[in-house]
Amino acid sequence: MEFESVVETAGxxxxxxxxxxxVFGAxxxxxxxxxxxxxxxDDFPDVYRRYRQSLGRAILLGLEFLVAGDIIRTVAVSPxxxxxxxxAAIVVVRTFLSFSLEVELENRWPWQRREPAERRQATDR
Incomplete structure (x- = not known):
């Protein structure tokens, strides 16, 4: 088996x-x-918020794997x-999606400090 086919299969x-x-996360x-x-x-808005967070986390993790697969195939096989x-364009788009989902899930910008858990729970209610 050639190196390119092994890398393509791995990707x-x-x-x-x-x-x-x-899919499984969703x-x-x-x-x-x-x-x-x-x-x-449970209160429906709280259940819905948790649902969106769980779904967003599954999408974020899946996107990380998809980017890794693209990198493996592109850089190792045909650079x-x-x-x-x-x-680069795919990574930019997926990074923007990941960034947007992260902001949506955390309700803060990545450079902002996290609130203590007690205060965060009080504002979520």
Whole structure:
């Protein structure tokens, strides 16, 4: 087996893991959300916020795997100027998505300090 085919297979495997993380994360988050909604013991806005956070975390983790797969395939197999440029564009878009999701999940800019847990819980209610 040639080096290029091994690297291509490894990149596709990492991509597959990324897609699986997103799919299974979405299914698990949706199942937990449905369970909490049907229980009706929790406040719906709180349950919905937790659902969005769980879904966002699954997407963020999946995006990390997808970027890693792109890097493996592009840099190791065909490091032409055009392929590296396409990779750079993909990484920029996915980084922007990751950044946006992180801001959405944390309700703060990444350079802002985290609030203590007690104060954060009080403002979430």
């Amino acid at each position: 596709k495997a990492v991509d597959l893991v990324g897609v699986a993380v997103i 299914l698990i988050a949706s199942g937990v959300f449905a369970h909490r909604v049907l229980r009706r013991h 032409t100027f055009a392929s590296v440029g396409v990779l």
